[in-house]
Amino acid sequence: MDSREALVALNMVEHxxxxxxxxxxxxxxxxxxxxxxxxxxxxxxxxxGEETAxxxxxxxxxxxxxxxxxxxxxxxxxxxxxADADYPELLRxxxxxxxxLYMKGSLTAKDKNAVAMVGSRMTTHYGIEVARxxxxxxxxxxxxxxxxxxxxxxxxxxxxxxxxxxxxxxxLGTGINIVFPPExxxxxxxxxxxxxxxxxxxxxxxxxxxxxxxxxRIVAGMTLGTVVVEAxxxxxxxxxxHFAVDYGRQVFAVPGRIDSPRSxxxxxxxxxxxKLCEGAEDILSxxxxxxxxxxxxxxxxxxxxxPAIELSGNEREVYAALSKDESGIDDVIAQxxxxxxxxxxxxxxxxxxxxxxxxxxxxxxxxx
Numbered sequence: 038m039d040s041r042e043a044l045v046a047l048n049m050v051e052h053x054x055x056x057x058x059x060x061x062x063x064x065x066x067x068x069x070x071x072x073x074x075x076x077x078x079x080x081x082x083x084x085x086g087e088e089t090a091x092x093x094x095x096x097x098x099x100x101x102x103x104x105x106x107x108x109x110x111x112x113x114x115x116x117x118x119x120a121d122a123d124y125p126e127l128l129r130x131x132x133x134x135x136x137x138l139y140m141k142g143s144l145t146a147k148d149k150n151a152v153a154m155v156g157s158r159m160t161t162h163y164g165i166e167v168a169r170x171x172x173x174x175x176x177x178x179x180x181x182x183x184x185x186x187x188x189x190x191x192x193x194x195x196x197x198x199x200x201x202x203x204x205x206x207x208x209l210g211t212g213i214n215i216v217f218p219p220e221x222x223x224x225x226x227x228x229x230x231x232x233x234x235x236x237x238x239x240x241x242x243x244x245x246x247x248x249x250x251x252x253x254r255i256v257a258g259m260t261l262g263t264v265v266v267e268a269x270x271x272x273x274x275x276x277x278x279h280f281a282v283d284y285g286r287q288v289f290a291v292p293g294r295i296d297s298p299r300s301x302x303x304x305x306x307x308x309x310x311x312k313l314c315e316g317a318e319d320i321l322s323x324x325x326x327x328x329x330x331x332x333x334x335x336x337x338x339x340x341x342x343x344p345a346i347e348l349s350g351n352e353r354e355v356y357a358a359l360s361k362d363e364s365g366i367d368d369v370i371a372q373x374x375x376x377x378x379x380x381x382x383x384x385x386x387x388x389x390x391x392x393x394x395x396x397x398x399x400x401x402x403x404x405x
Contacts, residue, residue: 041137042106043068044118048136049100049239052092055133060084061093072096108240114141114213117235125149125259131284135237135255139213142233147204151181152320153256153281155274156190156266157299164267164299167291168193169200171264173385174317176203181232183208183260185252186225188218190266190274199227200382206259209236210252211244253277261324262287264314268302275302278311287323289314348390351375355383356392356403363400 038046047058047068061071064082071079071093079090092099109116117124117138126149128134154172156164168190172182176198184191186207198205207228209215213236216222225234237255238248253273257263257280265288268274278288290311293300307313314320348356351373358364358372370380384401387393394404 038069038072038102040068040120041116041118042102043072044137045105045109045116045239046072046096046100046102047093048237049102049105050092050096051099052089055136057084057089058136105239108214109139112141112214112240114139116140117144125151127151127261128255128259131254131258133254134258138235138237139239140233140235141213142229142231144206144233145204147179148181148206148232148259150179150324151183151206151260153183153260153263153277154190154194154266155184155253155256155263155268155277156194157268157272157274157302158187158189158191159269159299160189160193160267161293161297161299163293164190164291165193168266169197170385171266171291171314171317171320172197172205173201173203175320176201176205177386177390178317178321179203180321181206183256185210185249185256186217186221186228186234187249188221190268192221192224194266195224195228199231200385202231204232206232207234208252208255208259209234209238210249212236212238212240212242214240215243217244249273250276254280257281257286258284260286262289262320264289264291264320265303265306265311266291267293267299269298270301270305272302275306278306287312289320291315349383349386351379351383352386352390355380356387359393359401359403361403363396363402365398365400369401 047053060083065071065074076090076094079085079093117140119129123144152175172194176182181204182194182198183206184194186209195205195207205228207225211217228234253276257277263278263281265274265278281288288306288311290303290306291314293303354373355369358369366380370377388395392404393401395401
């Protein structure tokens, strides 16, 4: 048994979390030695009690390691440990980094510049639109968007990043083979192709309240900061924000309507020191050393020349339908005969490429 397999086994043993594994590795030297130790030897390690010692000493009877390794191979995912170069560096720095990460897709050096976007499952139209737009803006500028794959704000954040053809990472609160919510199966496949789907849980682990809270620490731990888009006062998104504070990371909150319960959590965060977020610039300004303005394309009104930016077919049609005069989105739909969803995505892309400006009342004009 090699170290990777031993860590997978330890991750499957009840009553053994990341902190206890670290203590055991400090005492025994490596993971295979931990699994070979007797109960009396295990009890000599710092922080290890009877229950944990019994669970580890009897691991062969309790878990099917060979079966788990076969499931990993058959499913097409792979295991990351802290010894691997592509294990998220920011995640290594937290108090209790996962023992292993099951991963479908891949992490790259670009993912060190990652921002978490989280919020409520029960959302308003405003929250969904803001999440998609912010995620698009961030992904377009090279920021990896990390979220939890849940309904609502999480899903909208992943969709926004994918629309920008950017990178996004989904952190599950289940085993990697469990699709929850079930309607996100195709979304998870797209995320794995454009980033990664990761979890610390073994195969077939179903979700519960505890697993989501534990998942949230990974979302906060592997990112430079956490953006809460929409959340009530009991939302799990606030747990992620609190983890971010504990890890010394920046917290941002999007303001909402003062009479909306789904904005109360964000307003409470702002009241307690979170940075108010009205757009991607509010986020990037905190990390200007990573994303200097000089790296972003200049707008046409700054240079007098239309930037050489690649446009999609829909973006070209929408751009051609606009002028220096104000146009509403219904006018653009009528001229292009494109579906409203396609026009919305194209306008967002043009806005991010600084070719189009949105005015109050959802009116749009060309920048040049």
